[in-house]
Every structure is written in structure tokens, then in C-alpha cells.
Amino acid sequence: MDLFSGFALGVEMAVTWEGLLFCLIGVSLGMFIGVLPGIGPLAAVAMTLPITYHLQPMSALIMLAGIFYGAQYGGSTASILLNLPGTSTTAVTALDGYPMAKQGRAGVALFITTITSFFGGCVAIVLLMGFAPALGKMALQFSSAEYFSIMLLGLIAAATMAVGSPMKGIISVIAGLLLAMVGMDTTSGTIRYTFGILELQDGLNLVAMAMGLFGVAEILKNAGQPDRPTDNLQKVRLRELMPTRDDLRQTWRPAIRGAGIGSFIGILPGAGPTLAAFLAYAMEKRVARDPSRFGKGAIEGISAPEAANNASTQAAFIPTLALGIPGDASMAVLLGAMMIHGITPRPEFFTVHTDLFWGLVVSFWIGNLMLLVLNIPLIGVWVRILTIPQRLLFPAVIFFICVGVYSVNNNPFDVIMVIVFGVIGYLMNMLNYPTAPLLMGFILGPMIEQHFRRALLFSRGDLSTFIDRPISAAFLACSAGLILLLMLPALRRGARRLKRAF
Amino acid sequence: MKAKWNRAELAAAFAFMATGFGALWIARDYPVGSVTRMGPGFVPITLGVLLVACAAIAAIQNRNTPPSATRPRLKPFVLIMGGILAWALLIDRVGFVPSTVILVLACASVEISSTWRSSLLLAAGLCVAGYAIFIRGLGIPLSPFGG
Numbered sequence: 041m042d043l044f045s046g047f048a049l050g051v052e053m054a055v056t057w058e059g060l061l062f063c064l065i066g067v068s069l070g071m072f073i074g075v076l077p078g079i080g081p082l083a084a085v086a087m088t089l090p091i092t093y094h095l096q097p098m099s100a101l102i103m104l105a106g107i108f109y110g111a112q113y114g115g116s117t118a119s120i121l122l123n124l125p126g127t128s129t130t131a132v133t134a135l136d137g138y139p140m141a142k143q144g145r146a147g148v149a150l151f152i153t154t155i156t157s158f159f160g161g162c163v164a165i166v167l168l169m170g171f172a173p174a175l176g177k178m179a180l181q182f183s184s185a186e187y188f189s190i191m192l193l194g195l196i197a198a199a200t201m202a203v204g205s206p207m208k209g210i211i212s213v214i215a216g217l218l219l220a221m222v223g224m225d226t227t228s229g230t231i232r233y234t235f236g237i238l239e240l241q242d243g244l245n246l247v248a249m250a251m252g253l254f255g256v257a258e259i260l261k262n263a264g265q266p267d268r269p270t271d272n273l274q275k276v277r278l279r280e281l282m283p284t285r286d287d288l289r290q291t292w293r294p295a296i297r298g299a300g301i302g303s304f305i306g307i308l309p310g311a312g313p314t315l316a317a318f319l320a321y322a323m324e325k326r327v328a329r330d331p332s333r334f335g336k337g338a339i340e341g342i343s344a345p346e347a348a349n350n351a352s353t354q355a356a357f358i359p360t361l362a363l364g365i366p367g368d369a370s371m372a373v374l375l376g377a378m379m380i381h382g383i384t385p386r387p388e389f390f391t392v393h394t395d396l397f398w399g400l401v402v403s404f405w406i407g408n409l410m411l412l413v414l415n416i417p418l419i420g421v422w423v424r425i426l427t428i429p430q431r432l433l434f435p436a437v438i439f440f441i442c443v444g445v446y447s448v449n450n451n452p453f454d455v456i457m458v459i460v461f462g463v464i465g466y467l468m469n470m471l472n473y474p475t476a477p478l479l480m481g482f483i484l485g486p487m488i489e490q491h492f493r494r495a496l497l498f499s500r501g502d503l504s505t506f507i508d509r510p511i512s513a514a515f516l517a518c519s520a521g522l523i524l525l526l527m528l529p530a531l532r533r534g535a536r537r538l539k540r541a542f
Numbered sequence: 543m544k545a546k547w548n549r550a551e552l553a554a555a556f557a558f559m560a561t562g563f564g565a566l567w568i569a570r571d572y573p574v575g576s577v578t579r580m581g582p583g584f585v586p587i588t589l590g591v592l593l594v595a596c597a598a599i600a601a602i603q604n605r606n607t608p609p610s611a612t613r614p615r616l617k618p619f620v621l622i623m624g625g626i627l628a629w630a631l632l633i634d635r636v637g638f639v640p641s642t643v644i645l646v647l648a649c650a651s652v653e654i655s656s657t658w659r660s661s662l663l664l665a666a667g668l669c670v671a672g673y674a675i676f677i678r679g680l681g682i683p684l685s686p687f688g689g
Contacts, residue, residue: 094680207600211558214593218565221586230582233568256622264618264652431656432664435649438622439642439668442629447682455630459623470614471554489585501578 043169046398053399054406058099066103067407070110071414074117075425077124079437081111082476083258085373086250087437089380090444097381098396102403104377105357108370109161109404112313112350113411116153116342117422120146129313129349132321136334136341143337147280147419148287152339153346154415156295160347161408163299164306164354168361169401171307175362182363184495185505189515191488194309194365196519199477201311206526208473216478219244220485227493239453246376248445248454249482252461253468253475255441259434260466267430281416287339294324294340298347305348306355312368313349313356320348354404361397364487369476372483548607555601562593618652625649637687638677639669 053059073084084107092100115130120137133153140149179186195217199209222233223243234240283291298320305316324344325331334341356367364384366372378384383393415422445454465475499505507513565586575581625648632641643665650661669686676682 091680205600205603207596207603211593211596211600214589214596215558215561218561218586218589218593221565221589225582228573228582230572232572232582232586233565256626260619260622263622263649264615264654267655429653429655431650431653431660434653435646435661435664436668438626438649439645439672442626442645443672443676443682446630446633446684447676447680450683452630452633455626455633459626459630462623462626466619467554470610471550472610473554492585493580496577497579501576503577 046173046394047169047402049395050398050400050402053098053395054102054402058096059102059399059403060406062095062099062103063106063403063407064410066106067110067113067410068414069103070107070112071114071411071422072425073107074111074114074127074130075422076428076433077118077122079258080127080254081108082250082370082373082479083255083437084111085370085377086247086255087440087444089247089250089373089377090447092377093380093448097378097383098399100377100381101374101396101400102407104374105400105403106407108374109350109353109407110411112353113154113157113415114422116157116346117150117419118426120149120153120342121423122426129317129353130346131314132317132345133342135321136336136338139335139337140339140342145337148283149339149342150419151281151283151416152287152291152343154412156291156298156343156347157350158408158412159295160299160302160349160351161354161404163347164303164351165401165404165408167303167307167355168358168404172358172362172397175358179363182511183509184491184498185509185512186515188488188491188495189506189512189519190309190363190365191484191491193515193519193522194359194367195477195481195484195488196522197309197311198368198480199474200522200526201315204472204474209477212468212473212475212477213481216481216483217485217488219249219478220482220489226486226490239451243486244482245445245448245454245457246373246380246483247448248457249461250373250376250479251441251445252458252463253465253479255437256458256462257465257469257475259437260462261469262430263434265430281419290339291343294320294344295347297323297327298344299351301344302348302351303355306352306367307358309359309363309365309367311352312370313352316348316352317345320344357400361400366480366483369479372480376483547605548609550609551604551607552601555597555604558597559594559601562590562597565593566590621648621652633684638672638684639686642669642672 054063069084069088070081073079073081085104088103088107092104095103111127112129115125115127116133116137119125119130119134120141123134123138125131125134137149137153140146195213196210199213200206220243222240224231224241231241301320301323302313302316305311305319306313321341321344324340325334328334328338328340356371359365359367360371360375364375366375383396441458442455445458446452448454468475468478495505496503505512506516569583569586569590572583572586573581574583574587625645628648629641629645632644646665646668647661650656650664673686677684677686
């Protein structure tokens with residue numbers, strides 16, 4: 041199917057009353073969650089997952105995707121106005137956005153971040169339209185060996201590129217893979233790790249797990265702390281939004297560079313928008329004629345990272361949809377949601393679910409346009425959202441988590457599982473073990489086990505099947521490279537010690 | 543000079559090690575099979591060994607890192623988790639409205655700025671919203687009062 045007829049099909053799918061409505065709900069919810077510090081897009085998606093059980097697959101996907109990219113737009117608002125990132129991906133935006141706000145240029149900063157976000161998103165959607173079907177076609181030749189290797193690469197990348205100690209990330213991934221073993225083994229029908237609990241036979245509930253790890257654990261971290269100070273929150277008036285011609289001239293080049301970096305990072309499995317934003321910022325600082333301006337309200341310091349994180353969020357759909365390999369934990373949850381609806385994002389996705397793919401792509405355009413409208417004329421509304429006190433917000437979120445999880449199976453057992461994973465997530469957060477790799481391991485676990493077993497069955501137990509196939513070998517080489525990179529500091533230390541010894 | 547051990551880090555690493563050993567212990571009942579025809583025990587055992595090994599490395603790596611500044615805060619933890627637990631245990635016995643009121647009051651009491659009035663109003667609002675969205679809208683079989 042060519043681009044044009046695909047697009048026409050997408051319009052047919054997404055431009056319906058239902059499609060538009062759920063797109064609007066998704067992006068508004070994403071914006072809302074993005075603006076609020078303390079609740080990330082993962083928690084938001086986990087909270088809306090139960091509702092998607094009751095929707096058409098198309099509407100469900102449009103809404104969930106809208107939450108992701110909507111949150112990227114919203115996150116910068118809190119970063120700029122309060123110096124508190126609404127989501128981790130917009131932490132960099134605070135570096136120059138907050139100084140701009142202090143200079144009374146908050147409106148301009150918000151306008152620039154919206155425009156560059158929109159630009160970054162658009163670049164990545166164009167890439168998605170061009171690349172994903174081609175990648176999917178190529179992946180049709182993938183066998184289990186390739187799938188195993190690429191999933192392994194995704195998991196290692198997710199573990200090691202997370203913030204903090206890479207070893208902790210790897211432990212988190214392995215623990216997630218082990219959790220995925222709970223329930224019935226699809227190949228042999230053996231029941232594993234259920235401790236005789238009937239509810240565990242179908243495996244752990246993804247919704248309960250995601251809500252515990254991200255929803256409850258995030259609230260526990262912030263609950264009872266004093267409310268964020270909002271007295272110095274400025275009113276942003278519409279006419280203050282207009283940037284000067286100079287601002288615009290300084291914006292477009294960084295935005296292009298940022299979108300490029302973001303798209304590239306987004307396509308890589310395991311590397312998410314946070315990394316993209318940081319890299320784009322570092323790059324701008326390097327190419328700038330006067331790097332000392334950064335951190336004091338340099339406009340490049342907000343336009344490049346914002347273009348990058350939005351481009352990365354949209355580009356992350358390329359590996360997710362084409363190969364079924366999520367770029368980060370948020371994409372992994374989306375993948376889980378698709379599987380709930382019986383859609384396995386695989387190369388066949390484009391042949392079997394062409395309508396869903398193009399519908400989603402068209403909804404991205406619509407959603408990004410909606411966000412543009414939501415952001416610029418309605419910016420005052422979002423600023424006011426920052427003043428919602430925690431005493432109303434947190435109990436409400438916990439309540440929606442409880443009802444939402446209950447509604448999946450109409451069973452209080454799942455709510456108990458939320459508590460279990462809430463405790464695990466809370467402890468892991470406190471000890472700096474990243475929780476996102478755990479979720480990725482859990483979602484990819486069953487698939488990676490199946491492909492591993494199938495690959496070795498086909499090769500009659502010959503492990504060299506993973507390196508004999510060139511594509512699989514390339515993925516494994518990348519994984520090995522990442523691990524080597526990780527061990528480099530330790531190896532160097534060891535070498536130095538050896539030298540001293542002799 | 544001997545550096546002080548970071549107990550929290552060690553405890554975390556040992557907890558993961560224990561998880562790995564536990565997984566291995568349970569998996570001894572699952573047939574391993576051969577590399578060609580793997581049984582249901584093959585992958586769990588591999589993962590268990592990996593987890594134990596990595597946790598051991600983490601224990602060595604982090605044994606005397608300076609302790610992190612975040613202290614566990616017991617009050618929010620107990621009240622919020624207790625609220626959720628109460629909701630889960632009560633929902634099928636006393637119904638949607640009473641369990642929601644208990645949950646919201648427990649969670650709201652964590653916040654310093656909460657007042658009885660604000661919390662009760664919030665609980666009422668959430669009961670109405672929850673009833674409209676989940677019971678009327680999505681048809682979740684829950685009764686507002688009673689089991």
C-alpha cells in the first residue's frame with residue numbers, strides 16, 4: 041500500500057466522532073498529567089488501561105498514544121514556571137526555561153517549547169510513515185533467532201541507559217523477566233510460580249503491576265510532603281506569548297538538530313526521550329558560539345531538547361509497531377495494551393492491521409494539532425492546574441487506581457496486587473533501583489522465552505544459530521558492545537591496579 | 543581505615559539474591575529438558591542464576607557507597623497502603639460508597655493541608671464520579687451500598 045492510499049485509509053479510521061473524541065481525551069489527559077509534577081505518563085497510562093478494555097482497539101490505541109505525546113507537551117510547563125519538571129523528560133527544559141521565566145519571558149518560553157515540540161513531533165511522524173512499513177517488510181524475514189537477539193538488545197539498552205547504576209538496571213530487568221514466568225507456560229502447559237493461587241494462573245496482571253510500580257509508588261514518594269510553592273507562579277497572558285523575530289531566528293536551527301537527535305534516539309530500542317533531551321542539550325552547548333549563555337535563559341537550551349523529546353516519543357512508535365520491541369517502559373505498556381486487544385505488533389502488523397497503523401498515524405497528526413491549540417490559546421488553564429493542592433489530587437488518583445484495577449476482572453485480588461507492587465516500587469525507588477526496566481522485562485518476558493526456545497528447536501540445539509544469522513549477530517554485537525562499555529571503567533581500574541602491582 | 547557498610551544497599555542486594563535462590567528452589571520441580579527441547583524449567587533456572595550472580599556483584603559494588611539521603615516515611619506509607627487494603631477487603635462486603643469514603647479519608651489524612659471538610663467533600667465528589675463512570679458508564683457490577 042502506498043503512502044497516499046494508506047493516509048486516506050487512516051483518515052477514514054481516525055476521523056470519526058469516536059476517534060476524534062478519544063484523541064482529544066488522550067492528549068488532554070496527557071497534557072494534564074504532564075503539567076502535574078509527581079505523576080508521570082506511565083502512571084497515567086496505567087490508570088487509563090482498564091477503561092480501554094471497554095473500547096474499540098482503534099480508539100484505545102489513539103487514546104493511549106495521545107497520553108504519551110501529550111505528556112511531553114505538558115511537562116515543559118511546570119519546568120519553565122516552577123523549575124520542577126512535570127515529567128523526567130522535560131528536566132532539561134528547566135535549565136534554561138526557568139531562568140527565562142525569571143526574566144519575565146515565561147510566555148515566550150512556553151510558546152517556543154510548544155512550537156518546537158510540534159515541529160519535533162511532525163518530523164518523527166513523517167519518519168514513521170516512511171520507515172515503519174519498510175522496516176516491517178524487512179522484519180518479515182526475521183526468524184526467532186533475530187527476535188530473541190533484538191529483544192535482548194532492547195532489554196540491555198533499557199537497563200543500562202536508565203539513570204543510575206547500570207547493574208541495578210540489569211537486576212531490575214532480570215527480576216521483571218522472572219515475574220513474567222508466573223502463570224502457565226505456553227509451550228508445555230506447566231503452571232509455574234503460582235504458589236497455588238488460582239488468580240495467578242494467567243500470569244500477573246499488567247495493569248495492577250504498572251499501577252503499583254508507577255502510580256502508587258510515585259504518590260508514596262510525594263505524599264505528605266508540603267505542597268509545591270505556587271505563590272511565585274506568574275500569570276501568563278496571551279500577548280506575552282509572542283516571541284520576537286530574534287527569538288525565532290535563534291530557534292529554528294536548534295529545533296532541526298533536536299528533532300534529528302530525537303528521531304534517531306527514538307528509533308533505537310531501549311533509549312527513551314529523557315536521553316534524547318539530554319543529548320540535544322549537550323549538543324547545543326557544544327555548537328554554540330557562546331556556551332556561557334546556557335543555564336541563564338538561552339533559547340536554544342529549550343528549543344532543542346523540546347524538539348528532541350517529542351521527536352523521540354513519536355519515533356519510538358517505529359520499533360514498537362514494526363518489530364514489537366518497545367523503546368522504553370511507556371511503549372512497553374502500550375504494547376501490553378495492544379496485546380490485551382489481541383493485537384501483536386509484529387511485522388504482520390502492517391499487513392493484518394494496516395487500518396490500525398494508518399489510523400494511528402493520522403491520529404498523531406490530529407493529536408499534535410490539538411495540542412498546539414490546547415497549548416497556545418489555553419495556556420492560562422494549564423497554569424492554573426499547577427495550583428491543584430495535593431490533598432485533593434493524591435486521594436483522587438489513588439481512588440481511580442483502585443476502581444480501575446478492580447474493574448479489569450471485577451476482582452479485589454488485583455487491588456491487593458497493586459499494594460504488593462506499590463511496596464516493591466517504593467522500596468526500589470528508595471534504593472535507586474529503576475522500576476521501568478522491571479516492567480519492560482515483564483512485558484517482553486514471555487515473548488523472549490518463546491523465541492529463545494523456538495530458535496534452538498529449529499537449530500536442533502545449536503547455539504551458533506544466533507551468530508550465524510547476520511542480523512541476529514549484529515544485534516548481539518550491539519548488546520555485547522553496550523555491556524563492554526559498561527565494564528570499561530572497571531576494566532581500566534583493574535588494568536591500573538595490575539600496572540601498579542608489577 | 544575501614545569504610546562503613548551501607549546496610550540498605552546490602553539488604554536490597556540480598557533481597558534480590560534471595561529472590562533468585564527462591565526462584566531456583568521452586569524451579570527444581572520443573573523439567574529442564576535439553577537445549578533442543580527446553581522444558582518449562584530451563585529459562586527460570588537461567589534467570590535465577592543470573593539474578594543471584596548480578597545481585598552478588600551489586601552487593602560488592604555498592605557495599606560502602608554513602609547512604610542515600612531519602613529516609614522512609616512511615617505515616618504516608620501505612621495510611622495509603624492501609625487505605626487501599628481496606629478498600630480491597632471491604633468492597634465486596636460493604637459496597638462502593640463506604641469503602642471509597644474510608645480510602646479517601648485515609649489518603650487525605652496524610653496531607654498536612656487537609657481538613658475534614660475538604661476530605662469529606664472530595665470523598666463525596668469521587669463517589670459520584672466513580673458511580674457515574676464505572677458503575678453506570680462501564681457497567682462494573684458493584685453496588686453502592688452492601689455486598
